[in-house]
Amino acid sequence: MPVASALSADELDQLAEEAAERGEPTAGAAELVAVVDEGRLADPQDDVIALGLAAELLFQAEDLAGSLALTDRTADAHRAHGSAPDLVLMFRARLLFLLDRADEAMAELTPLRPLLTSDPDAAAEIAEALVAGGRGDTAHEWLTSAVDEARAALPETDELDEAGELATEIMYALVTARHAVRHELGLPHDSLDEMAEELEAAAEEEHRAELTAALSGPVLFFTATEFDRLAERLPDVAESCGPTWDDHRADIERILAMVVEAGITTARGIVPGSADELAALVAGRGDDPVDDVAYDYAEELADRGVGVPWPPARNDACWCGSGAKYKKCCLPRSRQGD
Ligand SMILES: [Zn+2]
Ligand SMILES: [Zn+2]
Structure with a gap:
């Protein structure tokens, strides 16, 4: 029960x-x-x-x-x-x-x-x-x-x-x-x-x-496949950055829209992560808070140069990897829940 x-x-x-x-x-x-x-x-x-x-x-x-x-x-x-x-x-x-x-x-x-x-x-x-x-x-x-x-x-x-x-x-x-x-x-x-x-x-x-410092870091993102895997490997993390993949994408779109609105130009974009890599890092770091590990992982991914630029042009493929045009995919998500 x-x-x-x-x-x-x-x-x-x-x-x-x-x-x-x-x-x-x-x-x-x-x-x-x-x-x-x-x-x-x-x-x-x-x-x-x-x-x-x-x-x-x-x-x-x-x-x-x-x-x-x-x-x-x-x-x-x-x-x-x-x-x-x-x-x-x-x-x-x-x-x-x-x-x-x-x-x-x-x-x-x-x-x-x-x-x-x-x-x-x-x-x-x-x-x-x-x-x-x-x-x-x-x-x-x-x-x-x-x-x-x-x-x-x-x-x-x-x-x-x-x-x-x-x-x-x-x-x-x-x-x-x-x-x-x-x-x-x-x-x-x-x-x-x-x-x-x-x-x-x-x-x-x-x-x-302070806002600039908090928002200008790379934003960790999981594709649909990786997000499913994340829900298996690290259910708490999937829950907090979801709970669904749509929520996850909408959150990222909203954060980045906020960064732009605040006039912060130093943002380092979206970095697609691997659920297995993150799970291995979490396991290896003992008692470290998962948030800290995820933050370091995002930095490491950015250093590897895997960042996805944001925003895409309205008619280009969306950054989330759905294959849909940005204007029909994540762009409108930033306005949901307003
Ligand atoms: Zn006054
Ligand atoms: Zn999208």
């Missing part, structure tokens, strides 16, 4: 994301709550993740009362594990404001205010809650005084120890949240806003560089 396997934190994220993409946030929330209630968590401490995601989904579904109830459950779960529910309470305050329970919202937020200068996640959450309650002025006042306080903690050198890194991160969170609030209030740029925009641009550039 098949038994539903326990879900990891990543799988919970995926479940929530897919429900949101399908436009079924309420069903997704119910599913996540069921996972908790039926004890189907790989790690029981992940109930805070499942319940928190469910609360967000109900928020998306505009079921504010339902979201509030789940937020309370999430906060209780945090307390049961001995962890602080601070961020959950900030979200709870936002819900209370939206439910016209402003006094309760302020009672929730006020004791959390000191976190602005100690927790880098606090600034955006607190600001969003206050702005949702029409209290942009309060948000502005809190953030500005927190900036003054945080400035004193900033390190004077560029060589950051752990405390210095945290202080910098908090400063970034404060000035960017303050910048957003000031735009919301229609205030003109001041010198901190200039700084915020410079920092935001730098973070954007860093993000792009």
Whole structure:
């Protein structure tokens, strides 16, 4: 008899994301709550993740009362594990404001205010809650005084120890949240806003560089025959890069379309792999994560020069080896599931 396997934190994220993409946030929330209630968590401490995601989904579904109830459950779960529910309470305050329970919202937020200068996640959450309650002025006042306080903690050198890194991160969170609030209030740029925009641009550039690094490697591909073989030799790998060959092809087409959209020109294309070769490498590398082995295998294939250029011309044979024209084969796959 098949038994539903326990879900990891990543799988919970995926479940929530897919429900949101399908436009079924309420069903997704119910599913996540069921996972908790039926004890189907790989790690029981992940109930805070499942319940928190469910609360967000109900928020998306505009079921504010339902979201509030789940937020309370999430906060209780945090307390049961001995962890602080601070961020959950900030979200709870936002819900209370939206439910016209402003006094309760302020009672929730006020004791959390000191976190602005100690927790880098606090600034955006607190600001969003206050702005949702029409209290942009309060948000502005809190953030500005927190900036003054945080400035004193900033390190004077560029060589950051752990405390210095945290202080910098908090400063970034404060000035960017303050910048957003000031735009919301229609205030003109001041010198901190200039700084915020410079920092935001730098973070954007860093993000792009990371994305480039992640996407510019060769993409491992299995032809139809090799994919069947992969399902025999390494069923878990076939499952995660499929589960079907069509899914596999569609994923690759989508990844490469994304690379092009991000303006990354250094991508090294698609490398067709052999299921037997990969299985032999996996077997030879003992406890190494299969993902790492697959990554190295793709690099090795690229070094052998077996890459397939992408994209083909619309009327040329498709890169996947199906024999069909690209425009009738994988090109339209990139647009499925949008
Ligand atoms: Zn601005
Ligand atoms: Zn194709």
